[in-house]
Amino acid sequence: MKDLYIKLNTISDVRDFVNAVNSINGDIDLTSGRYTVDGKSIMGIFSLDLMNPIKLTAHATDENELLEKLGKFICEK
Numbered sequence: 001m002k003d004l005y006i007k008l009n010t011i012s013d014v015r016d017f018v019n020a021v022n023s024i025n026g027d028i029d030l031t032s033g034r035y036t037v038d039g040k041s042i043m044g045i046f047s048l049d050l051m052n053p054i055k056l057t058a059h060a061t062d063e064n065e066l067l068e069k070l071g072k073f074i075c076e077k
Contacts, residue, residue, distance in 0.1 A: 002063055005053040006030075006073040008045065013073065018042045020069040026061035030054050053077055 008014050021028045021039050028039030032054050037044030039056060048054060053075050058066050067074070 002058045002061070002066060004056050005075055005077045006056050006070065007053050007075040008050050008073060014042060014045050014050075017070070017073055018045065024058075024061050024066060024069060027059040028061075029057040029059070031057065 006017070008017055018040060030037050030039045030045060030048060032048040032052065035048060037047060039045070056070075
């Protein structure tokens with residue numbers, strides 16, 4: 001399990017993020033406040049507060065693949 005923070009600034013970022021995580025083997029959870037959604041669901045992501053960094057929790061994925069595909073979205077909390 002890997003935890004990190006991401007920032008999705010535009011609708012295009014959300015679309016690109018969903019395309020990237022759908023190619024990753026394993027579950028991706030996104031948490032904003034007390035809400036947790038499936039990171040592979042575009043509708044779920046739009047239900048979160050996108051103004052602040054979002055916590056990403058990856059389950060059973062290759063960490064190198066995760067960092068390679070999501071590098072442009074990763075930010076500090």
